[in-house]
Amino acid sequence: xxxxxxxxxxxxxLGNEVCEKFKIAGYSMDETISDTRxxxxxxxxxxxxxxxxxxxxxHVYVERGAADVGIIGxxxxxEYEPDVYELLDxxxxxxxxxxxxxxxxxxxxxxxxxVATKYKTIAKEYYMSKGRKIDIITLNGSIxxxxxxxxxxxxxxxxxxxxxxxxxxxxxxxxxxxxxARFIVNKSSYRFxxxxxxxxxxxxxxxx
Amino acid sequence: xxxLRYDEYISIKLRELYTSFGYSLYSMSKFExxxxxxKNKDFLISDYVITFTDTTGxxxxxxxxxxxxxxxxxxxxxxxxxxxxxxxxxxxxxxxGDSFKxxxxxxxxxxxxxxxxxxxxxxxxxxxxxxxxxxNYNLDVSSMDIIKKALDVLPKSCDxxxxxxxxxxxxxxEIKSYLSxxxxxxxxxxxxxxxxxxxxxxxxxxxxxxxxxxxxxAKAELDKLYNVIDEIKEENTRIDFSVILDPNYYNGIVFRxxxxxxxxxxxxxxxxxxxxxxxxxxxxxVGFAVYLDSIDSLDTLEEYDFDYQIIYKKDSxxxxxxxxxxxxxxxxxxxxxxxxxxxxxxxxxxxx
Numbered sequence: 001x002x003x004x005x006x007x008x009x010x011x012x013x014l015g016n017e018v019c020e021k022f023k024i025a026g027y028s029m030d031e032t033i034s035d036t037r038x039x040x041x042x043x044x045x046x047x048x049x050x051x052x053x054x055x056x057x058x059h060v061y062v063e064r065g066a067a068d069v070g071i072i073g074x075x076x077x078x079e080y081e082p083d084v085y086e087l088l089d090x091x092x093x094x095x096x097x098x099x100x101x102x103x104x105x106x107x108x109x110x111x112x113x114x115v116a117t118k119y120k121t122i123a124k125e126y127y128m129s130k131g132r133k134i135d136i137i138t139l140n141g142s143i144x145x146x147x148x149x150x151x152x153x154x155x156x157x158x159x160x161x162x163x164x165x166x167x168x169x170x171x172x173x174x175x176x177x178x179x180x181a182r183f184i185v186n187k188s189s190y191r192f193x194x195x196x197x198x199x200x201x202x203x204x205x206x207x208x
Numbered sequence: 209x210x211x212l213r214y215d216e217y218i219s220i221k222l223r224e225l226y227t228s229f230g231y232s233l234y235s236m237s238k239f240e241x242x243x244x245x246x247k248n249k250d251f252l253i254s255d256y257v258i259t260f261t262d263t264t265g266x267x268x269x270x271x272x273x274x275x276x277x278x279x280x281x282x283x284x285x286x287x288x289x290x291x292x293x294x295x296x297x298x299x300x301x302x303x304x305g306d307s308f309k310x311x312x313x314x315x316x317x318x319x320x321x322x323x324x325x326x327x328x329x330x331x332x333x334x335x336x337x338x339x340x341x342x343x344n345y346n347l348d349v350s351s352m353d354i355i356k357k358a359l360d361v362l363p364k365s366c367d368x369x370x371x372x373x374x375x376x377x378x379x380x381x382e383i384k385s386y387l388s389x390x391x392x393x394x395x396x397x398x399x400x401x402x403x404x405x406x407x408x409x410x411x412x413x414x415x416x417x418x419x420x421x422x423x424x425x426a427k428a429e430l431d432k433l434y435n436v437i438d439e440i441k442e443e444n445t446r447i448d449f450s451v452i453l454d455p456n457y458y459n460g461i462v463f464r465x466x467x468x469x470x471x472x473x474x475x476x477x478x479x480x481x482x483x484x485x486x487x488x489x490x491x492x493x494v495g496f497a498v499y500l501d502s503i504d505s506l507d508t509l510e511e512y513d514f515d516y517q518i519i520y521k522k523d524s525x526x527x528x529x530x531x532x533x534x535x536x537x538x539x540x541x542x543x544x545x546x547x548x549x550x551x552x553x554x555x556x557x558x559x560x
Contacts, residue, residue: 065471083472085378085450089385185378191346191446192468194408 008070010055025203068189074179088183116146117156226293289320317495342467350451407448457483
């Protein structure tokens with residue numbers, strides 16, 4: 001019997017895009033996409049099992065071996081630095097992590113900069129590289145509201161089209177990094193299921 | 209009869225294995241001066257160390273690592289080899305965000321005039337250690353010297369620590385993206401990319417590796433790698449250059465061990481001549497550690513907690529006689545009421 005590969009898919013638009021890629025490569029994904037109640041989907045013939053996970057949890061499943069492979073945004077990888085292989089840039093779900101602030105923002109370098117973000121590690125590293133003293137304010141959602149309510153001077157957040165920023169009268173001050181979806185693999189699984197994992201990688205790689 | 213936890217059982221088996229190869233048991237104190245770790249922080253798996261002030265005012269640490277203490281306290285003549293093994297508890301944070309854990313660690317170190325025989329002996333023992341834990345195991349071997357040669361062809365301005373991180377994550381796309389953004393010619397970094405993406409059984413990838421190393425003048429290093437793994441079971445060995453340890457401490461052969469039942473590496477080691485130099489030691493060193501904390505879940509020794517659960521209504525001479533004779537060859541649990549929280553092979557209701 002060939003080994004079963006467990007794939008953690010991120011819920012949401014990115015996950016659906018990845019499903020389409022697998023579908024083109026010959027994996028039967030219809031049930032995975034359409035059935036919103038079922039949690040785990042198995043394709044015995046191809047030896048693959050898919051399940052949906054919260055995007056920010058995918059690396060936990062993969063690092064701990066509950067999933068052999070997973071699809072995850074580079075932003076999450078940079079933030080949590082899980083001990084996994086990052087085998088492929090899928091070049092989908094492209095966006096960027098930016099510093100944004102109110103249009104009239106003036107960076108007074110004599111003061112500690114208040115930064116609202118859910119990306120603590122990324123923000124800390126970015127400002128450390130600039131030698132800037134900061135105060136991190138951790139928020140888990142609606143980050144854009146922080147400068148409007150004077151909770152922070154700037155925000156560090158993910159920007160796709162910039163529409164949300166514009167609606168809240170915020171502008172991009174600096175781009176920190178471009179991010180996109182990545183194919184990650186558990187390091188132990190790679191040793192024991194290398195052939196099968198590389199087959200999945202090729203499926204994601206070659207069909208565009 | 210089960211009297212030991214699985215990790216305890218394995219640690220005894222491994223100690224037997226190491227001592228049978230002439231590695232003598234090294235016992236040490238739980239404490240060490242903090243200074244030793246602060247000078248070699250990058251050598252440690254985690255930055256966090258539990259510290260306290262001794263009665264003399266010295267800042268002490270609960271050991272987060274064993275190798276540094278062994279090196280510090282071992283002084284031998286260059287022409288000799290000191291072979292030591294240990295089974296110690298260490299205290300460290302396993303993952304970022306976790307709290308401190310007490311971790312049982314076992315392993316061995318060979319210090320002195322290390323030659324290719326000693327390295328292959330250490331690799332052999334690493335493989336035997338993995339086999340003791342599971343029948344489905346892999347020892348992944350790499351060469352820091354080959355990686356160094358592939359990095360040396362790149363300009364000095366390239367960020368080595370960034371590249372080492374990408375190598376460890378097998379992220380060839382990141383290596384390409386970073387080096388092309390630095391305007392480095394592809395011909396300079398293609399050997400590195402090929403090394404990282406080539407992994408597998410030594411005989412399967414030999415021709416491929418020979419071609420790659422010819423571009424970075426690393427034939428001697430590749431020969432050394434194949435030489436030391438020559439007598440090790442091919443089917444359980446992989447060459448994988450993503451096995452990479454801090455070059456400030458490690459050089460030459462490095463390796464990691466995996467078993468299919470556990471999601472992380474349970475064995476790690478290599479040649480650490482650079483660490484020896486940093487600690488002003490003239491000799492060389494090679495060794496490995498087995499992380500026993502992660503094998504606790506692999507409790508395959510016995511299916512049951514007890515062989516028999518004996519339920520009795522009233523104490524009697526016959527009951528005691530029965531229990532004590534049964535206990536000679538079995539593990540028994542005696543109670544008036546049935547205990548459903550334990551796994552037993554058979555429940556016996558004792559009736560006179």
